[in-house]
Amino acid sequence: MASTPEWATARALADEEVFTLNVNGEQRRVTCSGDTPLLYLLRNDLGLKGSRFGCGLGQCGACMVLLDGHPTPSCDLPVWSAESMNIVTVEGLSAGDEMSPLQQVFIAEQAAQCGFCMSGILISATALLRHNPRPNEADVCAALDRNLCRCGAHTRVIRAVLRAAEEACPNSV
Numbered sequence: 001m002a003s004t005p006e007w008a009t010a011r012a013l014a015d016e017e018v019f020t021l022n023v024n025g026e027q028r029r030v031t032c033s034g035d036t037p038l039l040y041l042l043r044n045d046l047g048l049k050g051s052r053f054g055c056g057l058g059q060c061g062a063c064m065v066l067l068d069g070h071p072t073p074s075c076d077l078p079v080w081s082a083e084s085m086n087i088v089t090v091e092g093l094s095a096g097d098e099m100s101p102l103q104q105v106f107i108a109e110q111a112a113q114c115g116f117c118m119s120g121i122l123i124s125a126t127a128l129l130r131h132n133p134r135p136n137e138a139d140v141c142a143a144l145d146r147n148l149c150r151c152g153a154h155t156r157v158i159r160a161v162l163r164a165a166e167e168a169c170p171n172s173v
């Protein structure tokens with residue numbers, strides 16, 4: 001197999017910069033090209049594997065994170081555009097080992113099958129409940145519109161979000 005020419009390696013390194021990201025309340029430094037998708041850095045450099053790679057095109061929601069509180073796909077988001085923002089991944093929704101009330105309700109309702117889509121769904125549902133602590137079913141469906149679930153767990157997911165809204169204190173989702 002042909003090895004990478006030295007000039008190509010040198011050029012790739014020359015394109016790299018240091019970025020400081022605020023992830024789950026911590027400052028994290030990464031070195032990469034500014035066009036690197038945020039998801040790659042979260043998973044490969046920072047070890048935060050909860051955000052998933054699904055479509056890679058911003059269309060399935062598996063990779064969603066909160067960016068300044070807004071649910072946002074991270075698979076097509078260049079790192080330079082996230083540098084000054086507060087990034088929260090699904091790992092950041094819990095306090096240490098203690099899951100958020102929303103996460104606990106998802107377990108109680110068994111609101112998942114394979115679980116691949118769940119981190120993105122939890123991110124979107126968290127943003128919804130922080131913005132609208134008493135959503136109705138239509139609000140939940142609209143908020144989760146960008147999160148695909150190929151297992152078809154939608155009914156249980158909606159039930160879980162509505163139950164969390166009933167049980168959880170505002171701002172503690």
Ligand code: FES
Pocket residue numbers: 052053054055056057058059060061062063064073074075076
């Ligand atoms: S993997 Fe990012 S939206 Fe599908």
Ligand code: FES
Pocket residue numbers: 112113114115116117118148149150151152153
């Ligand atoms: S639970 Fe399998 S994709 Fe949603």
